[in-house]
Amino acid sequence: MTEAARIPVVVNGAAGKMGREVVKAVSQAKDMMLLGAVDKSPDCEGQDAGIVAGCGELEVPILSDLQSVLVLATQQEIQGVMVDFTHPDGVYDNVRSAIAYGVRPVVGTTGLTVEQIEDLAAFAEKASTGAIIAPNFSIGVILMQQAALQASKYFDCVEIIELHHNQKADAPSGTAIKTAQMLAEMGKTYNPALVEEKETLAGARGCTADENIRIHSVRLPGLIAHQEILFGSAGQLYTLRHDTTDRASFMPGVLLAIRQVVQLKSLVYGLEKVI
Structure with missing residues (x-):
């Protein structure tokens, strides 16, 4: 598969425990390309995402500015996907920003209220942009x-x-x-x-x-x-x-969601809806 045909993926929360697993899984998936890595941890900024994840150098630096990486995702031939494993305090804004840029969010961060999910669903519907919010990817x-x-x-x-x-x-x-x-x-x-x-x-x-x-x-x-x-x-x-017993158990579900979200035009809540 050529690089242009692979799904561009941005991992938000790339230095966290789940984010590191996503970096590994995406970098090893033949139909995906790790386009960007974002994390607000000052200790990891500028470091190679693969080195931080423990899977070897990937030549993708961890940046702190999500907006700039989302802009990069809009410049790809295939619409990009943002995988978010961050913090309940910021996940709503992260997802709304991704949808605004036309980048399809796959969200594992929990803590969103019913009202926030409904608002994001309406926003995604209006933008005709797919999104998957899954409380669990197992x-x-x-x-x-x-x-x-x-x-x-x-x-x-x-x-x-x-x-x-x-x-x-x-x-x-x-x-x-x-x-x-x-x-x-x-x-x-x-x-x-x-x-x-x-x-x-x-x-x-x-x-x-x-x-x-x-x-x-x-x-x-x-x-x-x-x-x-x-x-x-x-x-x-x-x-x-x-x-x-191992966060790697969530990765088949995350990869499945990435592949499915590019086919969607609206928000889906729950991984069971796309299996």
């Missing part, structure tokens, strides 16, 4: 969520426990929120009250998502990304669990 997580939807037909009681490393900025995780939203869309209200509960310590019962679904968040060093969905009924407990 194929295993998608399968777990699909199994949960099947279980919800037979169980009325469910709670979600998500466990992540203690450097994660938002809680609950985007994956847990998305799972709860999917279950809520099944058209039933869960966990009918049998007693009047009282928390002696605030937050002991976690937070309550739509349709009375409880979500509990754990943050500890030694964890990466984990989720349990617990269904209970008389005499039985049905547990679905997914464990991430």
Whole structure:
């Protein structure tokens, strides 16, 4: 495949744990070209993205100015893609900027509100620019969520426990929120009250998502990304669990999203929509 035929990819958050994995994966994909790398970490500015990622020199320096790299992406024969793994505080502006430049965003950063996602969807629709926002890029997580939807037909009681490393900025995780939203869309209200509960310590019962679904968040060093969905009924407990032991597990989903987003004209929320 010629260089002109490959998908140009900009990695935003290239020096972060997920960003480094994306740099590796994109640089090794035959149908993609690592066009740019962006990160606000002053320690990494100007360094080669491949060296920082541990995959060898790629001759792509890490820059701090996203706008300038987005401009570069607009000058390619094939419309560019921005993969964003940054921080909840800046992801909305990053995605809106990418769409404004006609660069298709693939977003793994969580923390966007429902209102922000709706606004970005309207903006992408108006610009006829594809975008994918995925709370989780693991194929295993998608399968777990699909199994949960099947279980919800037979169980009325469910709670979600998500466990992540203690450097994660938002809680609950985007994956847990998305799972709860999917279950809520099944058209039933869960966990009918049998007693009047009282928390002696605030937050002991976690937070309550739509349709009375409880979500509990754990943050500890030694964890990466984990989720349990617990269904209970008389005499039985049905547990679905997914464990991430290496961030490389997310990369097949990220590469799939990059290939799919160039075919889209609007925003899609959830990797399951493009599998």
